[in-house]
Amino acid sequence: MAKWDNMLSMIWMLRAGRKLTAAQIADSLEISVRTVYRYIDALCASGVPVVAESGHDGGIRILESFQEAPLFFNSVELKALVDAYKFAQGAGYPYTEELESALKKVENGLHEEQRDDLSRRTGGLDVISPARPPSVVPLLRDLEQAVNDGRTVRIDYRKANAEQADERDVDPYGLAYDRNEWYAVAFCHRSQAVRTFRVDRIARLEPTEARFEKPERFSASAYFRDQSARGREADGPLTVIRIEGEPDTLNAVCGHWHMRHYLTERTDREAWFLLDVPTMNKYLPMYLMTFGTAIRIREPLALKRRVQEMAAAIAQHYDIGTD
Missing domain, CATH: 3.30.70 (Alpha-Beta Plaits)
Structure with a gap:
């Protein structure tokens, strides 16, 4: 079992509420007693209040003040999180800032050895972002909010090769990222049919007072597949x-x-x-x-x-x- 998996297992064992000896922990995890004490030092450095008491009634325990176990990731899992952030950023994911903030919280919980290892492992991958208008991110946020609220939105939409945008009311059912572009799949009131709208071609968006019911279990990706099948x-x-x-x-x-x-x-x-x-x-x-x-x-x-x-x-x- 990997180091950080063993440390997390130790926390679960100690949170059961009873004291355990180093020998008992070592036997359960199939590691040495010396390794158990190294893990205790690492846990304490990470903020986990592990106490080792000597004597006849001694043992290893976690103080009752400890409420939540911190998250432990192995080196490959940490690399995957950072790489996923890079791909999300490259795709124009509308919550990149929040994702970056969450990632920093994870990184702040790492000790120096983990941070150095993470820096080495993630330095070799970059995602080149295609050029997108700055308006796409707020549009994606507004569209997703409209999907969640079931609210009709009014958009100015410019079709490919069209000289100007035209106004229409749409019920956004979902968003999809396909071939480096973001699409909104929505019911168009003007055409009375479900249509796809490339988000970067939406010149303006405003919510209306109208509400709609999204079809049960609607999937934007399934819609794209169905359109191809037709x-x-x-x-x-x-x-x-x-x-x-x-x-x-x-x-x-x-x-x-x-x-x-x-x-x-x-x-x-x-x-x-x-x-x-x-x-x-x-x-x-x-x-x-x-x-x-x-x-x-x-x-x-x-x-x-x-x-x-x-x-x-x-x-x-x-x-x-x-x-």
């Missing part, structure tokens, strides 16, 4: 699509807004998808051709032949001899 041409039959390529190229294929929902297995150089045949025939040949020779279709044979036919038709179209 783009399918048919319910079946399904076919396995196997594509080979360099890791970076496969990342692009697997990260496509539609294809990623049908990914079933992935290695560094191969990806497997499960998709209905009509959708495959309608969308994939042209899409996969954009990758040129950077990928290779391994199966199904029908998809390979369709891409060959399209490539041959394009080659014939640009045949210099026909000019």
